[in-house]
Amino acid sequence: MGKSKTLKKSMENDQKENGIPISRKRKASGQLQQPKTKIMWSINDTDTERLYKELGVGTLSSESNSSSSDADSLTELTPTVVNTNASQIVPGAPKILQPSQCLNTSVGSDRRSSLSLSVSSPVNYTRQKSKCDISYCDTPGPDYFCGLSDEIILTVFRWLPKFTLAKCSRVCHRWNRLVSDDCLWKRVDLANKTIAQGTLSNILNRGVQILRLTKSEVEGPIFSGFTSIIKSTRLSKVQYLDLSMASVPVPVLEELFSVCRDLRKVSLEHCQLSDEVCQHIGENKNLEVINLAMCQGITSAGLMPITTNCRRLESLNMAWSGLQRHSVVYLSLCLPSSLRKLNLSGLRENITDEEVLQLAKTCSGLRELDLSDCTILTCSSLDHIVNHLNRLEYLALSRCYRILPSSIPKLNQLDSMLAVDVFGMLREGALQQLREAMFRIEINKFPFSSIARPTTGIRRTSIWGLRVRDNVI
Secondary structure, three states, X not given: OOHHHHHHHHHHHHHHHHOOOOOOOOOOOOOOOOOOOOOOXXXXXXXXXXXXXXXXXXXXXXXXXXXXXXXXXXHHHOOEEEEOOOOEEEEOOOOOOOHHHHOOOOOOOOHXXXXXXXXXXXXXXXXXOOOOOOOOOOOOOOOHHHHOOHHHHHHHHOOOOHHHHHHHOOOOHHHHHHHOOHHHOOEEEOOOOEEOOOHHHHHHHOOOOEEEOOOOEEOOOOOOHHHHHHHHXXXXXXXXXXXXXXXXXXXXXXXXXXXXXXXXXXXXXXXEOOHHHHHHHXXXXXXXXXXXXXXXXXOHHHHHHHHHHOOOOOEEEOOOOOOOHHHHHHHHHHOOOOOOEEEOOOOHHHOOHHHHHHHHHHOOOOOEEEOOOOOOOOHHHHHHHHHHOOOOOEEEOOOOOOOOHHHHHHHHHOOOOOEEEOOOOOOHHHHHHHHHHOOOOEEOOOOXXXXXXXXXXXXXXXXXXXXXXXXXX
């Protein structure tokens, strides 16, 4: 032992002998902590009952104290606190069982049955229920939509796809009314679908304006049951209708077009028509574009209401429609002067140079003309086109074998001419010479005609430049 420790110990012994208290330094640094004291509390029977009542529980039943085994288990589940000052035993907090644990009330069937506590009603100091409080609401959640106006809810619904809107309509009466609003159904894409009987009438009744039914199968009748009233009381608002390559019976088409009076652009490519269908189409006086390519059943009687009433027509496609000679003659005489794009390809021997001349005089404002596969046209047709169609920008003469290749450069006289298609008429060497002779004009640029067609190229989500599908979120 060192000298310092020996000296320190001797000083402590002297202080003990003289009765002087020994002062020791605390090793812990900082503010001194108050000494911990054990707090004891006592409570009588009256306070115990009041405490149970404030906790919202009831005391044990008399049956629970009948057996000593139950009392032992109660001692294990509810520990006690001993007050050393008053020598009184204070019961601990009671155990509140779950509702599922309180179902077994038979005596002696289970030890837990005698220990279950009955939950009483909430006391006054608990938090009051609120309509917008998720934790204390009787319903699964608050109805925030009740505080929103119809305009705000419709703005939210505009971001939802159509199949989700159909589910929303089954939530409540208000949502069902809002989902049927016209602003949510302006554009509908049902391409490549099978549309059951009566379904199309519900869509038309919701005010759809842009409707795409490409390659769809429509079952009739369209109006059945209670929707049959719509046919006679309300006209549809459809303005852009695409039925290209659709499988639609003629009676269904007649029923559909009988309620359409505001059409602007319509496509019936590869559909079977009738004179009555054409008559209904002619009742749309604001028609601008009609695509009747590869349609069957078109006659001069069906063309009459179209050419008579649709005087604002700008684009017409009658390619490969099997028109007879007298129907072609009628078209060349009665087409509206407002026409800017015309496709008469595939008429074979039913169109001659005389019809081309009459057509050039009737529709002098043409900018695009397709006469492909008109096999009996000669160089005279080129002369008529050059002399009367001064605004022409595009001309298709593919597979018109009676037109001499040497006469094609006459089109250089048209200052507005931009492109000429002569597929199948020239070999590669002659085609190169033609390109050199007509260096200002593009040769064989468009293998397929886009006149009056709703969808061209890789654009599959729009018709005539208008989007038909919903935004993906």
